[in-house]
Amino acid sequence: MSESSNKPPLSLTPGQWSFIRWKTIGQLEALEVHHPLFQATLFLQGAQLTQFAPKNEQDWLWLSPTARCEPGRAIRGGIPICWPWFGDPARNAPEVRKRVKTESAHGFARTALWKLEAVNESAHEVEISLSLEANKDFEAVWNGHALALLTFNFSVQGCRLALTTTNLGSAPLAYSQALHTYLPTSDIINSRVLGLGHSHYIDTLKGWEYLKQDGPVYFEGETDRIYEYGETLTVVTPEAKRKLTAVGSDSTVVWNPGPEKAAKLTDFPASAWKSMLCVETANAASDYRVLNEGQSHTLGVLIGRA
Structure with missing residues (x-):
C-alpha cells in the first residue's frame, strides 16, 4: 500500500478536500479529482471509474460517447464492477448460480449506490474508498450477505483498484467477479494483448470450447474469451502501452463486440468497436x-505504463 493509505482519512466534508469536488453528471452524483498531477471521475453508482488521465495525457480509459448517466443504468465504459457474479448466471459454477435469482448478467453492484467511506489526499496521490453491503435490500436478485470495499488509488504512475469482499453470512459464500476495464485505441486491428501466449482459454463464441493461445491476442472481429491467467499483461495500441498487473486473480477476460454485436448494444455507437477493447481482471469460470x-478476498489491478 502507499504511504498515504496508512494515514487516517480526512473528513468527508467536501469543503475540507483539496483536490476533490462533487459534481452531478447527467442524473448521477460523481466525485471529480482535479490534482496537479492527474484527474479522475468516479461515480457513486456502481463505484464506477469513468476517467483517469495524468497531466497533459489523454484519458487512459474508454467511455462511450453515447453513455448515459441514469439511475439503475450501467454506464458504458470506464471500469464497471461486475459483482457478486460475472456474466450470464447460467454459465457460472453451480455454487455461484444457486444464489442468483435473476437472469441478468454481471451482478447488481454496477448499478447499486455505493457509500463513500474514506478520502486520503497528498501532494502525490489521492485514495478514495467506497463500500456496498449486499444485504436484504438485494434479496430479490441474490441470496447472500457480504460487504464489498473498493479502494481507488490515483497517482502520476497510474491507477490501482482493490476490491475486497467479506462474507458476512454464516454459510460459505461462492461468487464470481470482474473489474471490466475498457481501454481506448485508435485502431483495434493494430492493437494486441501480450502475456497470454501459451495460456488456455474458453472461447464463448465457439460453444465454450477450451483452446490454447498462441502468441499475442489480436482482434479481427468479435472476441469474448476467458483466459486461465491472472498475472501481468501488456496492452499495445498505436498510441500507448499499458501494463495491467493483477492481484487475487487467476482469470482474465478479453472482449471486443465486433461490428455485428456492436450494432445491437445499447449506448454504443455501431463503429465504436474499432476504438476500444476490454481486458478484465477477474475471478471467472473455474476461478470463482x-x-x-x-x-475476505481482494481482487485488484494496477494500470500503469509499460
Whole structure:
C-alpha cells in the first residue's frame, strides 16, 4: 500500500478536500479529482471509474460517447464492477448460480449506490474508498450477505483498484467477479494483448470450447474469451502501452463486440468497436471464489505504463 493509505482519512466534508469536488453528471452524483498531477471521475453508482488521465495525457480509459448517466443504468465504459457474479448466471459454477435469482448478467453492484467511506489526499496521490453491503435490500436478485470495499488509488504512475469482499453470512459464500476495464485505441486491428501466449482459454463464441493461445491476442472481429491467467499483461495500441498487473486473480477476460454485436448494444455507437477493447481482471469460470464466514478476498489491478 502507499504511504498515504496508512494515514487516517480526512473528513468527508467536501469543503475540507483539496483536490476533490462533487459534481452531478447527467442524473448521477460523481466525485471529480482535479490534482496537479492527474484527474479522475468516479461515480457513486456502481463505484464506477469513468476517467483517469495524468497531466497533459489523454484519458487512459474508454467511455462511450453515447453513455448515459441514469439511475439503475450501467454506464458504458470506464471500469464497471461486475459483482457478486460475472456474466450470464447460467454459465457460472453451480455454487455461484444457486444464489442468483435473476437472469441478468454481471451482478447488481454496477448499478447499486455505493457509500463513500474514506478520502486520503497528498501532494502525490489521492485514495478514495467506497463500500456496498449486499444485504436484504438485494434479496430479490441474490441470496447472500457480504460487504464489498473498493479502494481507488490515483497517482502520476497510474491507477490501482482493490476490491475486497467479506462474507458476512454464516454459510460459505461462492461468487464470481470482474473489474471490466475498457481501454481506448485508435485502431483495434493494430492493437494486441501480450502475456497470454501459451495460456488456455474458453472461447464463448465457439460453444465454450477450451483452446490454447498462441502468441499475442489480436482482434479481427468479435472476441469474448476467458483466459486461465491472472498475472501481468501488456496492452499495445498505436498510441500507448499499458501494463495491467493483477492481484487475487487467476482469470482474465478479453472482449471486443465486433461490428455485428456492436450494432445491437445499447449506448454504443455501431463503429465504436474499432476504438476500444476490454481486458478484465477477474475471478471467472473455474476461478470463482468461496469464502467461509468472516473470510475476505481482494481482487485488484494496477494500470500503469509499460
